[in-house]
Amino acid sequence: MAEDTKGITVKKADDMPEWYAQVCLKSEVADYAPVKGCMVIRPRGYALWQAIVDRFNEMLAEDGVQNAYFPMFIPESFFKREAEHAEGFAPEVAWIANKDGARERLAIRPTSETIMYDSYRRWIRSWRDLPLKINQWCNIVRWEVQDVKLFLRSREFLWQEGHCVYETAEERDKETLHYLERYRQIAEDLLAVPVLLGRKTESEKFAGADRTYTIESLMPDGKALQMGTSHDLSQGFAKAFGIEFQGRDEQPSLPFQNSWGISTRLLGALILTHGDDKGLVIPPRMAPNKVVVVPIIFEKHKAAVIAAAEKVGAELKAFNPIIDTRDEYTSGWKFNEYELKGVPLRIEVGPKDLEQERVVIVRRDTGEKEFVPRKELVKRVAALLEDMQEGLLAAARKRIADATVTVNDFAAFEKAIKEKKMVFTSHCGDADCEAKIKERTAATSRCIPLDEKRATPAKGATCVLCGEPATYALYFARSY
Amino acid sequence: MAEDTKGITVKKADDMPEWYAQVCLKSEVADYAPVKGCMVIRPRGYALWQAIVDRFNEMLAEDGVQNAYFPMFIPESFFKREAEHAEGFAPEVAWIANKDGARERLAIRPTSETIMYDSYRRWIRSWRDLPLKINQWCNIVRWEVQDVKLFLRSREFLWQEGHCVYETAEERDKETLHYLERYRQIAEDLLAVPVLLGRKTESEKFAGADRTYTIESLMPDGKALQMGTSHDLSQGFAKAFGIEFQGRDEQPSLPFQNSWGISTRLLGALILTHGDDKGLVIPPRMAPNKVVVVPIIFEKHKAAVIAAAEKVGAELKAFNPIIDTRDEYTSGWKFNEYELKGVPLRIEVGPKDLEQERVVIVRRDTGEKEFVPRKELVKRVAALLEDMQEGLLAAARKRIADATVTVNDFAAFEKAIKEKKMVFTSHCGDADCEAKIKERTAATSRCIPLDEKRATPAKGATCVLCGEPATYALYFARSY
Numbered sequence: 001m002a003e004d005t006k007g008i009t010v011k012k013a014d015d016m017p018e019w020y021a022q023v024c025l026k027s028e029v030a031d032y033a034p035v036k037g038c039m040v041i042r043p044r045g046y047a048l049w050q051a052i053v054d055r056f057n058e059m060l061a062e063d064g065v066q067n068a069y070f071p072m073f074i075p076e077s078f079f080k081r082e083a084e085h086a087e088g089f090a091p092e093v094a095w096i097a098n099k100d101g102a103r104e105r106l107a108i109r110p111t112s113e114t115i116m117y118d119s120y121r122r123w124i125r126s127w128r129d130l131p132l133k134i135n136q137w138c139n140i141v142r143w144e145v146q147d148v149k150l151f152l153r154s155r156e157f158l159w160q161e162g163h164c165v166y167e168t169a170e171e172r173d174k175e176t177l178h179y180l181e182r183y184r185q186i187a188e189d190l191l192a193v194p195v196l197l198g199r200k201t202e203s204e205k206f207a208g209a210d211r212t213y214t215i216e217s218l219m220p221d222g223k224a225l226q227m228g229t230s231h232d233l234s235q236g237f238a239k240a241f242g243i244e245f246q247g248r249d250e251q252p253s254l255p256f257q258n259s260w261g262i263s264t265r266l267l268g269a270l271i272l273t274h275g276d277d278k279g280l281v282i283p284p285r286m287a288p289n290k291v292v293v294v295p296i297i298f299e300k301h302k303a304a305v306i307a308a309a310e311k312v313g314a315e316l317k318a319f320n321p322i323i324d325t326r327d328e329y330t331s332g333w334k335f336n337e338y339e340l341k342g343v344p345l346r347i348e349v350g351p352k353d354l355e356q357e358r359v360v361i362v363r364r365d366t367g368e369k370e371f372v373p374r375k376e377l378v379k380r381v382a383a384l385l386e387d388m389q390e391g392l393l394a395a396a397r398k399r400i401a402d403a404t405v406t407v408n409d410f411a412a413f414e415k416a417i418k419e420k421k422m423v424f425t426s427h428c429g430d431a432d433c434e435a436k437i438k439e440r441t442a443a444t445s446r447c448i449p450l451d452e453k454r455a456t457p458a459k460g461a462t463c464v465l466c467g468e469p470a471t472y473a474l475y476f477a478r479s480y
Numbered sequence: 481m482a483e484d485t486k487g488i489t490v491k492k493a494d495d496m497p498e499w500y501a502q503v504c505l506k507s508e509v510a511d512y513a514p515v516k517g518c519m520v521i522r523p524r525g526y527a528l529w530q531a532i533v534d535r536f537n538e539m540l541a542e543d544g545v546q547n548a549y550f551p552m553f554i555p556e557s558f559f560k561r562e563a564e565h566a567e568g569f570a571p572e573v574a575w576i577a578n579k580d581g582a583r584e585r586l587a588i589r590p591t592s593e594t595i596m597y598d599s600y601r602r603w604i605r606s607w608r609d610l611p612l613k614i615n616q617w618c619n620i621v622r623w624e625v626q627d628v629k630l631f632l633r634s635r636e637f638l639w640q641e642g643h644c645v646y647e648t649a650e651e652r653d654k655e656t657l658h659y660l661e662r663y664r665q666i667a668e669d670l671l672a673v674p675v676l677l678g679r680k681t682e683s684e685k686f687a688g689a690d691r692t693y694t695i696e697s698l699m700p701d702g703k704a705l706q707m708g709t710s711h712d713l714s715q716g717f718a719k720a721f722g723i724e725f726q727g728r729d730e731q732p733s734l735p736f737q738n739s740w741g742i743s744t745r746l747l748g749a750l751i752l753t754h755g756d757d758k759g760l761v762i763p764p765r766m767a768p769n770k771v772v773v774v775p776i777i778f779e780k781h782k783a784a785v786i787a788a789a790e791k792v793g794a795e796l797k798a799f800n801p802i803i804d805t806r807d808e809y810t811s812g813w814k815f816n817e818y819e820l821k822g823v824p825l826r827i828e829v830g831p832k833d834l835e836q837e838r839v840v841i842v843r844r845d846t847g848e849k850e851f852v853p854r855k856e857l858v859k860r861v862a863a864l865l866e867d868m869q870e871g872l873l874a875a876a877r878k879r880i881a882d883a884t885v886t887v888n889d890f891a892a893f894e895k896a897i898k899e900k901k902m903v904f905t906s907h908c909g910d911a912d913c914e915a916k917i918k919e920r921t922a923a924t925s926r927c928i929p930l931d932e933k934r935a936t937p938a939k940g941a942t943c944v945l946c947g948e949p950a951t952y953a954l955y956f957a958r959s960y
Contacts, residue, residue, distance in 0.1 A: 031599060031602070031603075033550070033551045033595070033599075034555060034558070034595070034598050035551050035553045035554070035555060035586065035595075038551035038553060039551070040548070040549070040550050040551065040599050041548055041549040041550075042548055043546035043547060043548045043614065045548075046546070046547045046548045046549055047546075047547075049549075050547065066523035066526070066527075067523065067526045067527070067530065068520070068521055068522055068523045068525075068526045069520070069521040069526055069529075069638060070513070070520050070521075071513045071515050071518035071519070071520065071636055072619055072621075072636055073515045073518060073635075073636065074515070075514060075515060078514070094576050094577070095576070095577040096574050096575070096576065096577065096588075097574070097575040097576065097577040097585070105577070106515065108576075108588075115513070115514070115515075118514050119511060119513075119520050122511070123511075134523065138619070139552055139618070139619065141552075155553075156551055156552055156553065158549060
C-alpha cells in the first residue's frame with residue numbers, strides 16, 4: 001500500500017544519515033536539486049526558515065539593526081584586500097565567467113564583508129554616524145563538497161549576516177557577545193536545540209577575525225554542529241577599505257567592527273535533534289500549524305463528527321490548526337501523515353468523544369494520549385504546547401549531557417570520540433598540537449567555554465595530547 | 481553650509497534623470513555599487529521593499545500560495561529545453577566559470593521556470609496534487625546594460641516569482657488574471673501608483689508564454705514603466721520538463737501553468753511618481769515612519785517642548801513616529817531633512833503651540849500646514865494620512881490622464897510621442913508593422929487593455945501606421 005512506502009523505513013539509531021535524508025524528503029521540507037551540491041527548500045521547510053527570520057527580525061528591530069541589500073558580486077580585487085580573509089575563502093569561491101571584457105573576475109559572495117565595507121567607507125564620516133548596524137538576508141555560495149547534506153552542507157544556502165561598526169572596542173566587544181546571546185535565544189527558546197556558547201581557537205576562527213564566538217550543539221550521531229558565529233573583526237578590514245571616522249576629539253580614527261551570521265543549517269539541527277522513527281518533530285513555537293484536528297469518521301456519525309471537528313478547529317484558530325475532514329483517506333493514514341510531518345498535537349474527535357463531550361489529544365513528541373473535557377480544550381492545548389516545547393529542550397539537554405565526557409588523557413579522549421561522545425579536556429593552545437588531534441581522531445576543537453571558570457584549566461593541568469601546561473579547557477568532537 | 485549641499489540641486493521638471501539619482505542617493509534609499517551595473521539597497525530603501533513583501537505575503541497566504549526556495553544555479557541543458565524561453569533569455573544570462581570539471585555550464589537564474597519545473601515533475605503525480613502554487617522571493621541576474629538606473633534597471637535585482645500548476649486551462653486563465661489584479665492592488669492601493677491593466681502583443685510577451693498580462697504606468701518623464709507581469713505559459717514547459725498528472729479520468733494529462741512577478745523596480749515607480757523638488761515623498765501606507773515630531777526648541781522653553789513632543793510621539797505610537805529632540809540641529813535643518821526623506825507628516829510643537837493646546841501639522845505632499853487642537857491629534861493624523869494616500873493616487877491619475885492622447889494617424893502619433901505622451905491608438909496586429917513604429921519613434925507597444933470594449937477598435941478603424949484594418953486598440957509609449 002502507498003501508505004506504507006511513505007513512512008520512514010529505517011530507524012534513527014540504526015542509520016542516521018539515511019534516516020535524516022528520508023525525514024527531509026518524506027516530510028517534504030527539502031529535496032535534492034538537479035544541480036550538484038544544491039538543494040530545494042520546499043514550502044514546509046521554508047515555513048520553518050520563515051519562523052526564524054520573523055523572530056530574528058523582531059530582535060534586530062529591538063537592537064536597532066536595519067536590513068539592507070548589497071550586490072551578490074564581489075570584484076576580485078576587493079577580496080584580496082584583507083589578506084587572511086582572502087586566503088581563507090579562496091578555495092570555496094565561485095566566479096562569474098568573464099563578460100563584456102571586464103578587467104577583473106567577479107566572485108559570488110561567500111560572505112559580504114568586503115562588498116559592504118566599501119559602501120561603509122562612503123557612508124561613515126563622523127562619530128555621529130556610529131554605530132552603523134546593518135543586516136542582510138541573502139543567499140550565499142561556497143563551492144565546497146559535491147555531496148549535499150540537506151540544510152547542513154550545500155553549495156548555496158540562505159542566511160543573515162550582520163555587519164556593525166562602532167566607535168570603541170568596548171562597545172563592539174559587548175555587542176559581539178550580545179548577538180551570540182541572540183543566537184542562543186533562537187536556538188534554545190525557538191528551536192529547542194541546546195547549545196554551548198564559546199570562543200573558537202585560533203585555528204578554527206573566521207578568516208579575518210580577531211576572535212570568533214560560536215554556538216555549538218551536539219547531534220544524536222555524536223557530531224557537533226556549529227549553529228551560528230559572531231566575530232570581532234580585525235581592524236585589517238577598516239584599514240583595507242579605508243573606513244575612518246572623525247572622532248569626538250576631531251581626529252581621524254579607525255572604527256571597530258563585528259559580523260555575525262546564522263543560516264538554514266539551523267533547520268538541520270532541528271530535524272536531527274528532535275526527529276524520531278516516525279519522522280519530523282517540530283517544536284511548537286516553530287510549527288506553522290501547531291495542531292491538526294482529525295474527525296474519526298464512521299458513516300453513521302459522519303456529519304456530526306465533521307461539524308464537531310470544524311468547531312474544535314475554529315476554537316483553536318490561534319494555533320493555526322489543520323482540520324482534515326477528507327474522506328478519501330483513513331484516520332490511520334492521516335495519523336501517520338501528520339506524525340511524519342511533525343505537527344505538535346493531534347486532536348481526534350470521534351462519535352464516542354462527542355457523546356462524552358471530550359476530545360482526544362496526542363502529543364507528537366511523547367506519543368502520550370489524553371482525554372480532555374471539551375470545555376478545557378483551549379487551555380489544555382496551550383499548556384501541552386508549552387510542555388512539549390520545554391520537554392524537547394530538556395530531552396535534548398539530557399542527551400547532550402550524557403554524551404559529553406571530561407577526559408584528562410589521550411587514550412580516554414580517543415575512546416570517547418570513537419564512542420561518538422563530545423569531549424571536554426585541557427589543551428596547550430598550540431595550533432600544531434591541535435592539528436595532530438584532528439589527524440589522529442578526526443575530532444576538531446569546538447569551543448572554549450564563554451564561562452571563564454570552565455575555560456580555565458585546573459591548577460597544574462596539562463595538555464591532553466602533548467602534556468605541556470594547559471592554556472585553556474575546551475570541547476572537542478567530530479563535526480558536520 | 482552642509483545643510484544646503486544636502487538638498488536636491490536640480491528641479492524634477494528640468495532634468496529628471498539627474499533629479500531621480502539625487503533623490504535616491506540623498507534620501508539614502510539606494511547607492512551605486514563598485515560592481516558595474518549593480519546597486520546597493522540601503523536600509524531606507526529596503527524598508528520600502530519590506531512593506532511590499534509583507535503586504536504581498538499576506539495576499540499569498542489568502543490565495544493559498546506557499547513560499548519556497550530553489551537553487552540559483554541552472555544547468556545549461558535545462559535552459560535549452562523550452563526553445564523560445566532559451567532564445568529569449570540567452571543574451572542576458574551570466575554563467576559560472578567552470579569548476580571541478582563539470583560537464584555543462586551553470587547559469588545564474590534570470591528567472592526560475594526551468595529549475596522549478598524539474599522539481600514539479602517529481603512532485604506532481606495526480607490531480608490530487610493540483611493546484612500546486614509556489615512563490616519564491618530571491619535575487620535575479622540579467623546581464624543587460626552597464627549603466628545602472630537605481631531600482632529601474634540593474635544586473636541584479638530582488639523579486640518574487642510565482643509558479644502555479646493547474647488541472648484545467650480555465651482555472652489557470654482565471655488565476656493568471658487574479659495575480660495581475662493583486663499587482664494592481666499593490667501598485668495602486670499600497671504605492672499609490674496608478675496602472676493600466678492589459679495584455680502584451682506577441683512581440684512583447686514573455687519568452688515561453690502564450691499570453692503575457694502586464695500592469696503599466698506612465699512616469700512623469702513620459703516613459704512607461706512595466707511594473708509587473710503575469711504569464712499564461714505555453715504547455716511547452718510541461719512537455720519539456722515531463723510534468724504530467726493522472727487526471728480524474730485516470731488518464732495521463734498535461735497540466736496548465738502560469739508564472740508572475742514583481743520586483744524592486746516598483747520602488748523606482750514610487751520615487752518617480754511622487755517625488756518632488758524637495759526629495760522623496762512616501763505614500764503613508766508604505767512609510768515605515770508615518771510621522772515625525774519636531775519640538776521647536778528655544779532655550780527658555782526647551783524642557784517643556786521636548787516633554788510635549790515626546791508625549792505627542794507616545795500618543796502617535798501606532799504611526800511609528802520619529803521624535804527628533806536632537807539639540808545639535810536647527811528646526812529648519814530637521815524640516816529639510818525629513819522632507820528630503822519623504823516622511824508623510826511633520827508635527828511641530830513650539831512654545832506657542834503648548835500655550836494654545838495645539839500642534840502644527842504639515843503634509844509632505846501638498847506642504848499644507850494646519851493648526852490642530854491637541855485633543856484631536858490622533859484622529860486628525862489618521863485622517864490626513866488617509867487623505868494623503870488618496871491624494872497622491874488621484875494626482876498621479878490626473879497627470880497620466882493628461883499625458884495620454886488618442887490618435888488615429890501617424891503624424892499625430894509621432895507628435896504625441898515627441899511631446900512625451902502615451903498614445904492610445906489602433907493597430908493591425910502585425911509584428912513587422914509594430915517593429916517599424918518602434919524604429920521610427922522609439923515607442924513600443926505597452927498593452928492592449930484588459931477591458932474588451934476598449935481593446936476593440938471602432939468599426940472600420942485602421943492601423944495607425946500601415947492603414948490595414950485594425951485588430952485591436954492599444955497603448956504605445958517610450959519606456960524604461
